[in-house]
Amino acid sequence: MSQATAVREQAGRKIGRSAVIEQGAGDPAWLRARRAEAWDIYEATPLPSTRSEEWRYTDVARLLALDGLVPTAGGAMAGRALPDGLRRAMEQDRESAGRIVDVDGSVVSVELDEALAAQGVVLSSLREAARAGVPEVEALLATEAVPASDGKFSALNAALWSDGVFLYVPRGVRVDRTIRLSRWVSQPGTATFTRILIVAEELSQLSFVDEILSPDFSTVTLANTAVELFSRAGAQVQYVSLQRMGEGGFYLANQRTLAERDSTLDTLNVALGGSVGRVDLNARLLGPGANSDMLGLYFGDANQHFDFNTSQDHVAPNAHSDLLYKGALDGAARGVFRGIIRVHDGAQGTDAYQTNRNLILSDTAIATSLPNLEIEADDVRCSHGATVGQLDAEALFYLMSRGLHREQAERLVVLGFLGEVLSKLPLGGVVEKVTQAIKAKLRYV
């Protein structure tokens, strides 16, 4: 099907019950029921308002006219040639163990190393996995991690998701090279609903990079993602999100990580593109010895608006979590970080840290940082800290006194500041790619 026909066919669609039913055509009964239930929850849930603490700084009612968006349909884009922007981004990638490509909410290709497939690793379109009756999908899709009951957008996603990724790594299997998802949104004014479900069985290991790109749009274009990450006992999981959408892009992600005993579940959220980016990340430490490093990096200019809402839930004793989010803001960009560490009753021996640092590069950029603690156990080590600062005049003078022009000096300081985050998760290719993207952005500063 050509791109034009696909768009024409979708053009009449609206976010509503009939789109949910249409989306579910061909789904197994349990999934159709789950979609319908999610839609009921969506309808019963009010749109988050700035009166609520968690949405105070992101006025979705003003920024996002849901009624006017055209939800994309799964399978609509299969088989067409990859857009140039996506192809270029993919060419920068290093070798990977597997790769899945998604255009406008439909998986268009899946590749997985044959040796891994032989060991039982599954990398698949989520829609196909659900339709093929994979038991983990029925058990874990929108149930334990990001259920519809989580909120307005989780419900909307659970009702309308068109496709996504299912990745399963069996017990003891170690996937050394990264598995990549490359996503592209091409149509202005659309709403794309994607889900990522990753299960790392006991003692397995994987790293997953989720990159989303788009051209610039003249109208608001929504990419909504629900990310469900399970690391079973002793597993090691790294998840990276690279948000590099164009202007007009509205990125809205709900991520939840469930880390069981002695497992590691690390995340990195990089926000460079789009007009609005909102990420809700909840890390749950469910077993003793679980560990989550949570990293974030954002660099906004013009009117970009990034909002991170994170929580570290220490449910089990003797678990460790460490969050570091760093952002640079230029132009009239706005950065919001709201983070909470919750140490549940009985979670003795918790080690939980949270740091948010912002670098303001202009008079009109704004950073808001709201770190928080809620502790119901007594034997814990917790700390949180937030800073909002400007470029250090001494540092700039130092660099300029060696001959660097002011812009070069500023660029180096910003790169160094943000680079600290990348140095903590040295995943093959990610550091270079993000550094390149930051450099490209700094050129316009």
Place this chain on the structure above:
Amino acid sequence: MDDSPILVVTGLEAGVADEDLDILKGVDLAIGPGEIHAIMGPNGSGKSTLAKLIAGHPGYEATGGSVEFDGEDLLDMEPDERAQAGVFMAFQYPVEIPGVSIANFLRTALQSRLEDGEELDLFDFQELLMERMELLDMDVAFAQRPVNDGFSGGEKKRNEILQMAVLKPALALMDETDSGLDIDALQIVARGVNTLREEDPAMSVLLITHYQRILNHITPDVVHVMVGGKIVESGGPEVALELEASGYEEYRKAHAA
């Protein structure tokens, strides 16, 4: 060699920018090509202020007098322009730049000296950097460390001289580079400076110090004494030796009078 001085400071009065605080109260100084001048003086007498003014620190402001470098008015130039013209200051308190490696920093500094469109030869750069690190007895792994971040006091000072050795200035302002160096490091730093002078006999040095010891290794042509924002005496190396013996008391009294 053209013997006209490379740096001429005339009647320089200066203070903290945007504040009513006079620090330099009429400084006169002329340094010829290839000359080494030392400035000694009690704490707070204005030595660092003079060096920062010459390097272009935005926190200080000249309220009178002039500074000429190679016949050009320095006070009109941005710090990067001064550096490009050949001025280098080894900081008394080097600044930490987290996340920026020494190698990356120096590569950018050298690149900034090239014409637009000209690319620094990375192989040549690497070679120069390695050679300079060897000269200063520095471990090559150092080049990958973030600038001054977590460095010991002595490491910071040595890193200043490494930068100087890579950038090869025409005028080096060394602000208490010897403070905080152990005996071996002091000799290594002195060797670095002397090597640079052998390579470029026209390189001039203004060396700020509290200790006569470094002057045994880097022999000054002129020693100045600064008290209360003024140069109150200038002479040969013997001035430093006398100070070592008798301190600043005499000068302070004379200055206060």
